[in-house]
Amino acid sequence: MRVKKTPKLISPTGVIKLMTHAMMGAALGLAFTLALILANPAVAELLNHGGSGAFLVFVVTLVTTFAIGAALTGIVFILNEDKES
Structure with a gap:
């Protein structure tokens, strides 16, 4: 019998x-947000017109x-790693 x-x-x-x-993930999201704002002038314009809280x-x-x-992907990786060992 296997031990649980x-x-x-x-x-x-x-x-x-x-x-x-x-x-x-948070760091990647922050980098993606910065890249999106810098690469797409329409997004920057929307944020400028949205007020102080929009940004x-x-x-x-x-x-x-x-x-x-x-974090959800990390859960999958950790559980998968647990099954392999």
């Missing part, structure tokens, strides 16, 4: 790995979206 072991995602190391994935909402939305996506 706890998943590595619940351990402190798993949480640190998951946070690392989320931070990488912040735009950046936070993209950064959060990338961070959540990277």
Whole structure:
């Protein structure tokens, strides 16, 4: 009979790995946002006309979206790595 072991995602190391994935996603989202604003003048113009909060909402939305996506991908990677070992 196989011994049931706890998943590595619940351990402190798993949480640190998951946070690392989320931070990488946030950094990538920030870089993508900057590149989008610089490369597309229409986006910059929309943000200029949107008021003071439009820029912040735009950046936070993209950064959060990338961070959540990277964290979900990190969960898949960590669980897959757990199955292989």
